[in-house]
Every structure is written in structure tokens, then in C-alpha cells.
Amino acid sequence: AQRVTQPEKLLSVFKGAPVELKCNYSYSGSPELFWYVQYSRQRLQLLLRHISRESIKGFTADLNKGETSFHLKKPFAQEEDSAMYYCALSSSGGYQKVTFGTGTKLQVIP
Amino acid sequence: DVKVTQSSRYLVKRTGEKVFLECVQDMDHENMFWYRQDPGLGLRLIYFSYDVKMKEKGDIPEGYSVSREKKERFSLILESASTNQTSMYLCASSPLGLAGYNEQFFGPGTRLTVL
Numbered sequence: 001a002q003r004v005t006q007p008e009k010l011l012s013v014f015k016g017a018p019v020e021l022k023c024n025y026s027y028s029g030s031p032e033l034f035w036y037v038q039y040s041r042q043r044l045q046l047l048l049r050h051i052s053r054e055s056i057k058g059f060t061a062d063l064n065k066g067e068t069s070f071h072l073k074k075p076f077a078q079e080e081d082s083a084m085y086y087c088a089l090s091s092s093g094g095y096q097k098v099t100f101g102t103g104t105k106l107q108v109i110p
Numbered sequence: 111d112v113k114v115t116q117s118s119r120y121l122v123k124r125t126g127e128k129v130f131l132e133c134v135q136d137m138d139h140e141n142m143f144w145y146r147q148d149p150g151l152g153l154r155l156i157y158f159s160y161d162v163k164m165k166e167k168g169d170i171p172e173g174y175s176v177s178r179e180k181k182e183r184f185s186l187i188l189e190s191a192s193t194n195q196t197s198m199y200l201c202a203s204s205p206l207g208l209a210g211y212n213e214q215f216f217g218p219g220t221r222l223t224v225l
Contacts, residue, residue, distance in 0.1 A: 009150065034213070044153075044200065044216040051211065086152060088214075096141065096160075096204075096212055097168075102152035 002027045004089050006101035013077050014109050021072040021104050023061075023087030032090040033070040035061055036100070039083045047072075047085070057081070077108045113137070114217040116201050122223045129188040131220050133201030140206035142184035143214065144168075144176065147198040159184055160206065191224045198222075 003026040033050040048056045050063050061072045087101040117132035145153040155168030157176040165176050177185045198221050202214040
């Protein structure tokens, strides 16, 4: 079974402060991991994916297989980063089932 | 631009009614998904389909069924709506390919209230 855990329901930071949204996973195979974001009144959309090793809007995420984590980080939070963030895991074979975490609401205080 | 559309943004139904939620995507994606989104519970997978007429149960299929007669359309059916099915329902699609690249594209959601 695959599982994604986001321990924080709400994370409040001041503008300009560093951000770290935690994500831990459980999966027996080789995981494919994603971060999705939902801004107020907008659709859920992909923020970044592990396989691309990209930085999007200043956010990065590193897969740590030893700690089974995929934390999302940004060095300096902006007000426009306020949103709901979901970590997701896709199974690498078969039907590519995707499991989402419970989400973390990021609130950036001006 | 990938478009995933859902038939209604808001829906109010009565307990016991049969409810149909429709989802259409225009990018020829093989995979389609239905989730429900509840505060504190995140997105939970109800059903998914990887091809026409094919379906797989997700994590919470009880009380729901699905239909995929055409590649672009995936319907979620509540056979007899109950109040605990009041929720936001999200449809998504993704192409079949390398798992690491199978980004899901989401619809705007349908907020269903069962009275």
C-alpha cells in the first residue's frame, strides 16, 4: 500500500522567511513524487515533480529515500505563495495510481 | 491548453436521489480519476479508469460507481445519495506514460450538497 503523510495542516510564516512544507511517504517500490498547489478559487495544479529536479516559483523539493521524505522548500516566502499544498505519490508500475496527502495550508503573513 | 470540464459547479440533491457527475477532457488522455476533497482529509481517490470501459476502485469506492463509455468522458454515479457524500468532487485526467511524468490535470470541481 502507498501512503503520503503531511503532518502540518497549517503553516504560517512571515513574508521573507524560509518555508518548508513536510511530506513523508510509504511505498515499497521506486516512488514518483509530486507537489500540487491550489490557490484560492483556482484549480488544483502541478507545482513540481521529482523526476524533473526543477525549481518552480522559487520552490524546490528533494527526494530523500533514506528518510522517505519529499519536503518542499523556498528560501524567502512571498504573499502570493499563500495556498493549499498537496504532496502526491504515483506508483511506478501497473495502473499508476496516485495517492495524495491531506494537504498543508500555507499562510504568508505580510 | 488541457481542459478538464465538469458538468456542474454546484449541485444540491436530496437523500436517496441518484446523482450523476460528468467529466470531460479534451487532450486524449488515457487515465481519468474521481476524487473527493474534504477539509483535513485531503484528496481521496474514489475510482479511476485507464481505458474505455475499464475501471479500478480507489480508496473509498463504497456508495459510488463510474462509467467510461468514451475516452474523453468519465462519469461518477451516486446510486442513492446520502448526507455523508456532501463534498467537493474533483475530476482529473493524465496521459499514460512514464509515471514520473504523468501530471494530473484537474477540473474546477463540483460542490455537492446532499440534504
